[in-house]
Amino acid sequence: MHERIVQGILNGERRMAARAISLIENEDPSKNKILSELYPNTGKAFVVGITGSPGAGKSSLVDRLLTILRQQALSVAVIAVDPTSPFSGGAILGDRIRMQEHALDKGIFIRSMGTRGSLGGLSRATKDVLQVFDAFGKDVILIETVGVGQSEVDIMKYADTTMVILTPAGGDGIQTMKAGIMEIADIFVVNKADMPGADRTCSEISMMLDLSCAKQWRPPIVRTSTLDGSGIEEMFAAIEKHRLFLEASGQLQKVREARIRRDVLDLIEYKIKNSVWAQVYGSESFELIIGRIMSREMDPYAAANLLLCSINLDGLGLLPAEKTMLE
Numbered sequence: 001m002h003e004r005i006v007q008g009i010l011n012g013e014r015r016m017a018a019r020a021i022s023l024i025e026n027e028d029p030s031k032n033k034i035l036s037e038l039y040p041n042t043g044k045a046f047v048v049g050i051t052g053s054p055g056a057g058k059s060s061l062v063d064r065l066l067t068i069l070r071q072q073a074l075s076v077a078v079i080a081v082d083p084t085s086p087f088s089g090g091a092i093l094g095d096r097i098r099m100q101e102h103a104l105d106k107g108i109f110i111r112s113m114g115t116r117g118s119l120g121g122l123s124r125a126t127k128d129v130l131q132v133f134d135a136f137g138k139d140v141i142l143i144e145t146v147g148v149g150q151s152e153v154d155i156m157k158y159a160d161t162t163m164v165i166l167t168p169a170g171g172d173g174i175q176t177m178k179a180g181i182m183e184i185a186d187i188f189v190v191n192k193a194d195m196p197g198a199d200r201t202c203s204e205i206s207m208m209l210d211l212s213c214a215k216q217w218r219p220p221i222v223r224t225s226t227l228d229g230s231g232i233e234e235m236f237a238a239i240e241k242h243r244l245f246l247e248a249s250g251q252l253q254k255v256r257e258a259r260i261r262r263d264v265l266d267l268i269e270y271k272i273k274n275s276v277w278a279q280v281y282g283s284e285s286f287e288l289i290i291g292r293i294m295s296r297e298m299d300p301y302a303a304a305n306l307l308l309c310s311i312n313l314d315g316l317g318l319l320p321a322e323k324t325m326l327e
């Protein structure tokens with residue numbers, strides 16, 4: 001079954017890509033095998049993250065960006081992540097923007113992710129979906145996410161270029177933005193520049209950039225309006241410029257290597273944690289020890305050490321067949 005899906009994705013069959021994504025969202029055990037086999041075919045897509053407050057105009061900008069990317073004959077995938085939405089499969093983007101035109105375009109694949117697939121963490125599921133689109137042969141992957149919490153900041157770590165979308169002061173000044181969000185910006189976009197206050201927002205961002213330590217890359221500030229499309233070309237040019245900077249400076253390699261390091265450690269941590277919980281929680285000795293801690297006969301530190309000795313991490317994560325191969 002998984003062979004069929006992997007082959008389908010590599011052959012560019014949309015239906016198979018959609019299948020894989022559903023398996024990822026449902027935490028189906030077969031997803032690991034699919035992702036492992038797709039892996040050699042990944043690493044080619046360029047990932048652009050788009051984050052900002054709800055209503056800042058992220059979806060509208062994505063819509064505009066899609067038009068430009070398609071004019072360049074690039075194939076694109078959009079992942080819209082909204083942790084507050086229980087819906088999946090197009091509800092987030094679809095009702096907001098004029099997607100009809102793009103929805104029929106075979107070069108575009110749009111996927112919304114809500115709370116489904118959050119068992120292993122929404123950012124983990126997003127990363128897995130990213131891999132599917134990458135192997136599927138998408139040149140560019142856009143990730144739209146609401147910039148409100150830690151999980152969104154985590155998701156943006158998978159982007160090569162991160163755009164933070166702000167709107168003119170009064171509506172949503174930079175003082176209201178989370179510090180963490182400001183730091184991850186490679187490009188600032190002041191959208192709704194058709195409204196008063198855009199100048200002030202731009203100078204606030206500029207002042208903030210003056211204060212932060214000098215980096216190799218100073219994030220440009222682009223003004224856009226999705227109403228008349230002004231600034232959209234500049235926004236695209238800024239993305240291109242950042243991509244060229246990443247490539248020329250060797251940063252792209254560095255960032256991707258750091259990401260791989262973290263991914264492997266995350267996976268190990270995830271497996272160990274699951275195994276520890278499965279072995280310890282609710283076990284007889286665990287319950288016994290908890291009772292002794294309650295009566296102050298034992299302390300939690302000694303208890304943890306004691307329980308650690310009983311945990312077996314042998315062959316963690318290996319499938320039975322892989323174990324036999326190693327023996």
Ligand SMILES: Nc1nc2c(ncn2[C@@H]2O[C@H](COP(=O)(O)OP(=O)(O)O)[C@@H](O)[C@H]2O)c(=O)[nH]1
Pocket residue numbers: 052053054055056057058059060061096191192193194195224225226227
């Ligand atoms: N005036 C103005 N309104 C905009 C602009 N871009 C988006 N909007 C409006 O802002 C609202 C939120 O846009 P949306 O793209 O859904 O924002 P998102 O929540 O960040 O994805 C919609 O009603 C849009 O029509 C803009 O450039 N100028």
Ligand SMILES: [Mg+2]
Pocket residue numbers: 058059060092093096144
């Ligand atoms: Mg949106």
